[in-house]
Amino acid sequence: MSNLKSLACAAIDKESSNLRTLSLDIWEHPELCFEEHHAHEVLTNFLESKGFLVSATLVIGVMCEYDALPGIGHACGHNLIAILGLSVALGIKEVLDKGNVKGKVTVLGCPAEEGGGGKIDLINVGAYKDLDIAMMAHPSQFNLPKPVYVAMSQVKVKYQGKASHASSFPWNGVNALDAAVLCYQSVSCMRQQLKPTWRVHGVITNGGDKPNIIPETAELLYYARAPSGEELQDIQRRLGGCFQGAATATGCTVTYAFDPKGYDSLMSNNKMAAMYVENGESLGIVYEHDQNKLSKQGGSTDMGNVSRVLPSIHPKFSLNTEVSLHTTEFRDIAKTESAHVTTLLHAKALAMVAIDVYLNPSLVQVIKEEFQQQLTAETQ
Ligand SMILES: [Zn+2]
Ligand SMILES: [Zn+2]
The missing domain is CATH 3.40.630.10 (Zn peptidases)
Structure with a gap:
């Protein structure tokens, strides 16, 4: 040396x-x-x-x-x-x-x-x-x-529903947690069609406050990863469909935005x-x-x-x-x-x-x- x-x-x-x-x-x-x-x-x-x-x-x-x-x-x-x-x-x-x-x-x-x-x-x-x-x-x-x-992009997904008493007037509510659960399930189902080098993983960060209140809002946080930015965009497009689909199914509205500060590979x-x-x-x-x-x-x-x-x-x-x-x-x-x-x-x-x-x-x-x-x- x-x-x-x-x-x-x-x-x-x-x-x-x-x-x-x-x-x-x-x-x-x-x-x-x-x-x-x-x-x-x-x-x-x-x-x-x-x-x-x-x-x-x-x-x-x-x-x-x-x-x-x-x-x-x-x-x-x-x-x-x-x-x-x-x-x-x-x-x-x-x-x-x-x-x-x-x-x-x-x-x-x-x-x-x-x-x-x-x-x-x-x-x-x-x-x-x-x-x-x-x-x-x-x-x-x-x-x-x-x-x-690999490249990574994160996205926050927020479902907006309507609160109601979960026992007295559940039919008046719009359940945002149901939307979050459906979203999570849809993404999990989609995973079979993702390439082996792609990753999508998420958590429910807000799933309501108490069982006797129909959850008015629910939130998830997902990370999507792929070897290239182009592939990452493909995943983002597919995720958008899952996010939207769960909103339609439950009558909630959904807002989501992919973080502009994505990580490059x-x-x-x-x-x-x-x-x-x-x-x-x-x-x-x-x-x-x-x-x-x-x-x-x-x-x-x-x-x-x-x-x-x-x-x-x-x-x-x-x-x-x-x-x-x-x-x-x-x-x-x-x-x-x-x-x-x-x-x-x-x-x-x-x-x-x-x-x-x-x-x-x-x-x-x-x-x-x-x-x-x-x-x-x-x-x-
Ligand atoms: Zn670490
Ligand atoms: Zn580290």
């Missing part, structure tokens, strides 16, 4: 126990979409305490996520993503400070990844404008340099991913070779939107478990010392990619050219 890379790795190791404290602090205070005040506070305090105020030419963006899930806390391990971002930045900063290397690192706090599209808001306010490339990594079951993340930069693998392997990381796992469809991320603005990578890294994300089991793994150690290892691999880029600006050209080619190929 080159001296500069050892410098970055040593800088990360030096802060391991502080990073572990931060990770546990975030784990102990799970905050949801756009409410990540505590996480934001502790992360920025840490960066300030480490003197982050660098400036120069080539800008590498490191994404931190730190939101939790309702009811089950940090079951997506975003406490680890938060400190992975800090670790990458620590490693890079050490090299920029002491290694006579020119460059800049920007740590971007990205709230509300779980459905809130925080990065899309950041794109819209120009937060990615000055960055050259973007990187982050997500804990998972496998080491995947270019995981499959992830477009990984091949060059950056290859550099990540090369550096990771030098640290002893073993990457997945099983084709089924490499092509396995995961969830969706607003990093997909970033990946269409900037050359990006969003690898998944294994916490040495087969346990699924979004479970209490995975939440408990995200708190372990072993998950912490794994996180720092992958942070080092990303920091090393950054060092390669700073030292060899022609690489940025290669990365950006590939990015343009991928964008062009998509629109053809």
